[in-house]
Amino acid sequence: MKKEQKKIKQKEKKPRLKLSRVLSDNLFVLRIVHRAAPWYMPTYFGWSVFASLVNFLSGSYLLRVAVNKLQTPTEEALRRVILYIVVVFVLNLTQRLVTGWINNRLYPKYNLQIVGEFQELLFAKARRVELECYEDPAFYDKYVKVMDNAYNRSMNVVYALDRLIWNAVSFCANAALLFVIDPIFIVFGLIPFVLGLLNKRANKLHHTLTTEVTPSERKQSYIRRAFYMVDYAKEMRLTNMYRQLFELQHEAYREHMKALRRYSLHRVPIAYVLNIGLEVVTILGAILYAAYQTLNTGRMLLGDCLVVFNSVATISWTLNDLIANLAEFHANALYIEDFRYFLDYQPKIDANEQGLQAEGGTLSLRGVSFCYRGATQSSLKGIDLDFHPGEKIALVGCNGSGKTTLTKLLLHLYEPTEGQVLLNGIPATAYSQTSWRRQFGVVFQDLKTFSMSVAENVLMRPIEEDDEARVIEALKQSGGWEKISSLPHGIHTTLTREFDDEGVVLSGGESQKVALARIFAVPTPIVILDEPSSALDPIAEYTMFDNMLRACRDRTLIFISHRLSSAVLADRVILLDHGEIVESGSHKELMERNGIYAEMFRKQAENYVDTAADGEVSV
16 A cells, blocks of 8 residues: 555656647647648638637627617618628538538548558557567556557647637637627636636646556456457356456456545545636626626616626636646646657667668577566576577477577567677677568467468468469468368458458467468578477478478578477477576487486377377377
């Protein structure tokens, strides 16, 4: 509890945004909107000015003219009233017709362009940040909040500016009319200006509340996914994990409610003062004053009195909203700060697009150590290793020994804590990140298939005219063609039914074969396979490795496998234990050494023999 209170106090002590920064933040998103759709804001704001003037003419001003003229009716006065009504009617009709066309034809197109611009900015940045960022709760919370709120909050700046323009025009027009009737009414109209300053405090409290409840909302989002995603469906039905998730849900609700209760103590009094000051002091006071001047002193005509009833409320609400608009720019800036932080974040792994172009060769690790953020022990310790062109290397070891971490460092998904990864003796940081990663064909154990065609999942890009034969041949080599050829649309069949009712959901082994086909379809100099046969049966595994070795005859092949039978085919076996290389050599050499590897191999061989003897497997 004390820790939570300490965190809250630290958040509340954050420095306030200066006015210059608030302006900078709001102008930042306005520039993005303008870049995406140059004509959006000019038409939006220009039409807002016209609409607010038409609203004033058809409301307050028409009421005053009509009642005052008809209070002493003459033929000339009647003609003027009718003419004025006709003019206002035409303006209203024009305004509504054009507004309908703009809202239904023009703005939807502009909004799509703006959404696209924001998504491209965010997605491009999300692709560049290093994987380590996903392991930082503070960064990830901010990342989720930005993804959820960046577009809406940025568009709120446009809407707030639009309301500011509308309110400013409406306020000036109604204030000028009231000033003509009686200057004292301006005093009543200015009261909301003072009250509106409280909105700044209210908006700051709202932002602090939103920030504090983000972790609990993330928990709730995770729980929702766990209940509806197919990935968790079997476990949810066969175990009691749902009870644990229910408890986590209750915990998230309790955290959320605790924050709401804490901040409501501050927000309720502010709302009360704003409402009383606006509705009682301002509006009721002005109405009583106008009634007195009309009924007792006769200084005001009936039309003027009615205008006061209408315009004072309009001015009060408009001015209050005007101040709220100004405060809203500050509130939006608090969220835009997170947006800008995310876009301005400089990844630790520089893209270095002007760097050297990687073209294969000897891949090396020199004194490489790595420790995950927040971990107390290093996952890799002082690794020195070379991968020569055309060499076939098996990385083996128990779970947690550092095998997958090592491959992620080779792919430059992480920077080593110590040491360097090199290609032909040159550090990875000297190469263009894009060209570096294009040297690798990779299949991870937790592979993902996308809701696109089989061909696109194999090529990992849009299919072109001459790609069909390549995709089919790659699927044949990976063992996936028999299944894919039986589908109604063959390689053009969509995987998953996310967006296509005719899509196909493949089994784990079938998905793995599609993913393995990527290696055969794109001839990269280096191939990394992380448990490539985990979902395959022994026969499919043997066939896959036989095909893979033939396809990678002139390519460097690095594979991780818990089935040590596949390590027999490697030129060199690297055994990792607790992040260190404990044995290295060919299968034959390590068996002759009779060390850890030999013991692991014999135990697995005994299991296979026992299984075969029981009749459970026949190969």
